[in-house]
Amino acid sequence: MNILVAYASKHGATAGIAERIGSTLSAAGLPATVKPVDEIDDVTAYDAVVLGSAAYTLHWMKEATAFAKRHETELAERPVWLFSSGPLGTETVDKEGRDVRETTQPKEFEKFADLLHVRGERVFFGAWDPASPPVGAMEKMMSHLPGKPLASMPAGDFRDWEDIEAWARGIADELRAPGPERG
Numbered sequence: 191m192n193i194l195v196a197y198a199s200k201h202g203a204t205a206g207i208a209e210r211i212g213s214t215l216s217a218a219g220l221p222a223t224v225k226p227v228d229e230i231d232d233v234t235a236y237d238a239v240v241l242g243s244a245a246y247t248l249h250w251m252k253e254a255t256a257f258a259k260r261h262e263t264e265l266a267e268r269p270v271w272l273f274s275s276g277p278l279g280t281e282t283v284d285k286e287g288r289d290v291r292e293t294t295q296p297k298e299f300e301k302f303a304d305l306l307h308v309r310g311e312r313v314f315f316g317a318w319d320p321a322s323p324p325v326g327a328m329e330k331m332m333s334h335l336p337g338k339p340l341a342s343m344p345a346g347d348f349r350d351w352e353d354i355e356a357w358a359r360g361i362a363d364e365l366r367a368p369g370p371e372r373g
């Protein structure tokens with residue numbers, strides 16, 4: 191069984207999550223290939239796909255959405271898991287008492303739940319280094335705004351590696367479980 195872990199990442203935090211998912215799957219005996227979405231032309235060589243993206247302004251990066259649409263037919267024929275990287279900070283519950291990982295779910299989870307056979311989806315806390323150079327027009331514009339909104343975002347690496355590995359092990363368990371047709 192070959193598994194593809196495909197990701198979109200602007201500053202590298204999501205790439206790190208994807209690499210950890212891939213190494214956890216491989217350690218569980220399921221060989222995984224980890225690649226940025228822009229480097230993948232064909233998904234038919236893979237038996238299952240884990241697709242993730244950094245979340246910016248409540249959405250996946252457009253490269254990840256474009257990948258899912260481009261390969262929609264092939265993805266719909268395979269088990270698919272989705273993940274997202276972001277929010278930031280250490281608070282898991284917001285001021286209204288809601289789970290931050292629910293309120294920050296990217297819009298794409300709902301969208302692709304209908305289009306693909308999504309077996310699971312997960313929001314992971316991300317990472318942000320305010321010293322990293324701005325990427326893309328929006329960050330460049332924000333870096334020049336008075337009040338420096340980028341500098342005021344929670345800085346640090348909030349990725350929960352145990353949570354990430356546990357999720358990946360759950361995927362491995364599901365993929366190794368005998369299908370109903372095999373008894």
Ligand SMILES: Cc1cc2nc3c(=O)[nH]c(=O)nc-3n(C[C@H](O)[C@H](O)[C@H](O)COP(=O)(O)O)c2cc1C
Nearest residue numbers: 199200201202203204244245247248276277316317
């Ligand atoms: C300008 C900006 C906007 C962001 N918007 C969101 C958001 O809407 N939802 C969220 O959960 N995280 C948001 N984040 C946090 C990022 O998703 C988080 O830093 C992520 O781990 C970055 O991944 P990357 O390094 O792979 O690009 C934002 C970060 C920045 C810098």
